[in-house]
Amino acid sequence: MSLQEHQANYVIALDVGGTTIKAALTGSDKEPFLRVRRDTATEGPRAVVAGILDLVAELAAEGLARRGGPPAGVGLAVPGVVDEAAGVAGYSANLGWRDVPLAALVGERLAAEGAGDVPVVLGHDVRTGGLAEGRLGAGAGVGRFFFVALGTGIAGAIGVGDRMEPGAHGGAGEIGHVVVRPGGPRCGCGQYGCLETVASASAVGRAWAESSGAAGASAADAARAVRTGDARANGVWRNAVDALADGLLVVVNLLDPEVVIVGGGLAEAGETLLDPLRSALAAKATFQRLPEVVPAALGESAGCLGAGLLAWDHSQLPQIPEVSP
Structure with missing residues (x-):
């Protein structure tokens, strides 16, 4: 029996986060026909890996029941340092793992479950999100774009055509560690004044908590206060937006993207963020042709x-489109 005859027309997809794993079975039309969520294990890296393997096995069993065969492939999006070519999750501060041969482990688990030799591919979470935005979301049809995720930290991904650029060592797009405020707050990477120490969702939340005196205040709280005209919130917001515009101007100078796609938790503020960001970027530009700045579409x-x-x-x-009966 050939591989094509043996394998069913679906894949397994996992997006592994520090608190939640989002997973799906996806048909060749690129649309999930099953979605599941699981809490990420908190007992350490071994437990995290075990949870991933168990979930993949569970999804393979569900796919077999629904589609009559093992998956055509498995895609894993993971945070931190990722060796995509080797299928190794190199390091993640949130998950606590180092040098985990995750693609091989998933392949071995599927083989043990009777699925045979299933191709397994590992991707960096932000580049993987950028890939989806580029093909299915706000970057569809755009030749060159930059996807930036504003969350606990800040990370970026460079889209060229229908692919993402990983760089020579897997580190392309790390805008969060561009120093925009020399001598500023110390970053987890060891530098001072990195963009993510000023303009990430967590940084905005900390700044607003300090300014407002409300312990535990978040970036979303700051955005709400900005919309009410609170002067202190406006100051916090303006500092973050100004730093973000400085970081994006570096991107414009180096990459000259047609579009900048803004995602992540801070982007949930919508035009409260994007409108002043466009204005700040325009005010800083001199000779540069500025990209369109748009919200991410896929959340x-x-x-x-x-x-x-x-x-x-x-x-x-072969990726044959599915036909509904």
């Missing part, structure tokens, strides 16, 4: 959708 689904796209890209089956 928290981007990582899982992108993992599905990775799996299809690396599967050994």
Whole structure:
């Protein structure tokens, strides 16, 4: 029996986060026909890996029941340092793992479950989200774009055509560690004044908590206060937006993207963020032709959708569109 005859026309997709794993079974139309969520294990890296393997096995069993065969591939989006070519999750501060051969482990688990030799591909979570935005979301049809995720930290991804640029060592797009405020707050990376120490969602939340005196205040609280005209909130917001515009101007100078796609938790503020960001970027530019700055379209689904796209890209089956009966 050939691989094409043996394997069913779907893939397994996982987006592994520090608190939640979002997963799906995705057909060749790139649309999930099953979505699940699981809490990420908190008992350490071994437990995290075990949870991933168990969930993949569970999804493979569900796929077999629904589609009559093992998956055509598996795509995994993971945070931190990722060796995509080797399938190794190199390091993640949030998950606590180092040098985990995750692609090989998933492949071995599926083989043990009777699924045979299933291609497994590993991707960086932000680049994977950018891949989905580029093909299915706000970057569809754009030749060159930059996707920036404003969350606990700040990370970026460079889109060229229908692919993402990983760089020579897997570190392309790390805008969060561009120093925009020399001598500023110390970053977890060891530098001072990195963009994510000033303009990430967590940084805005901390600044607003300090300014307002409300312990535990978040970036969302700051955005709400900005919309009411609170002067202190406006000051916090203006500092973050100004720093973000400085970081994006570096991107414009180096990459000259057609579009900048803004996602992550801070982007949930919508035009409260994007309108002043466009104005700040325009005020700083001199000779540069500025990109369009747009919100991400796929929200928290981007990582899982992108993992599905990775799996299809690396599967050994022809991607034949499904026809509804």
